[in-house]
Amino acid sequence: MVWAGMDPAVVQQVAREVSVCAQDVRASLRRLDSLVVQARRVWWGADLKRFESTWRSSARATLSRAGSDLDALAASLRRDAEQQLETSRASADGGGGAAGADGGSEPPTNLGLKWPWEDDDSPHEKVYSGTVADDSFDPLDNFQGSFGDCWMISAINGLSLNDTGDDILRSRVRWDEAAQGYWVKLLIDGVEEEIFVERVWDQGGGRKEEGWFWSIHKKANLISLFEAALGQRFGADVLTDPKTIGLAWTDMVTMVTGQPTHAMSLQDRADFAIEVDFGLTEGNAVVARTANLDQSGGLQSGWDPDTAQTVMASRESNGQLTEAVQLVGSHGYTVVGVDAQGNVGLMNPWGRDNPADSGGVFYISWDDFQDNFDGAVMVGES
């Protein structure tokens, strides 16, 4: 085929190579970060502080920006090539043809069917200017996809419960009309870094859309953007296990929200209630984590409806605990408050209509909370 103005195959190849260069820049950044950490072990005092400050404010910031700029450039090249292909197809009387066969006709797993990640582990759902709309911040609609980032979604849901937290989250993403993507802020090692996000994972977290399939249809939103940014910066595995980059889940919460976290004690009900009340009033979020509740000997964070831990709950504060709900093991929940009876209000990041607790807020007794949860953190400055 003769191309007018551009050979899209070559431009797509250039885009891929620009992406590789962006990854190389980030790899260099990570290597330099670790060198700085090495220096910190054997160097103290004002000179070290000056060195670190210079590194962060100049070289590191420049490199970080270069990586993101290269991402944006690659995205722009891909877009141009796609447009050229569409134009050429239209003018070539259907030349390209449809991709055709549904991948489903491949032989199955033990017969050779590929698992989704074997083909392509990268995000491929395109974002658009409405990806972060007002309803992206409704915590009752957010839900976790197939990544193990309950910690992040619970923190985001907690912050979305009030205007202060909501403003914090909104300030961390911005749409770039020219580049047709989002710049997403991550607080890495004390420095804000902006990651350009053009595509998100369709199996990741997002917003549950009202629909005929029990509201499960997913729409990309703020959560999808943070997942993509973290995945681009550190690799997808970090979403499930932050330890792959030597961090705790609380460090990741800080990275995404830009807010510090503080461990809370679950020893005393009154102390916990006061702390939660004060924190939420100040616009903070509280995330609590269940212990490993799996009684089936299966996956640590798996959930089996037949063996999951069941507790009694109320849908209202100070209500009767008459509804049975199931708790998911090794799982982060948003704490929405502690009522006058001492019952703890929780929200599962699995969202509305989920099979464990049906979604929404539910209150469980302090005893059940203490028995099943092994930690909680406050997310915010207070």
Added chain:
Amino acid sequence: MTTRFTLLAGAQHHLPDAVIGLFSVGQVDGQPWALVGVGRPGDRQQAKLAVGQDLSLDGWGRLRLLDVHLGDSPARRAAAFEFEPVADAAGVEA
């Protein structure tokens, strides 16, 4: 026509007149299972299937669980399915 596909836990697959959702996978006594949801206009079904088991729905077809992948990370938990639509009286698939 029989269709085969894989699905990550938490993801969905669209078939004619239906959406298949994979809620969760796990195993009990070494026996893998998948919690599957099938949504059709006006109808929602949920079933916990063991490998080799079917979910048959009148007028629609049969969904069989072929395999389950229990990765260490939730991003590597998935299931493989086979969907066989019902054929109508004229031999045309629904």
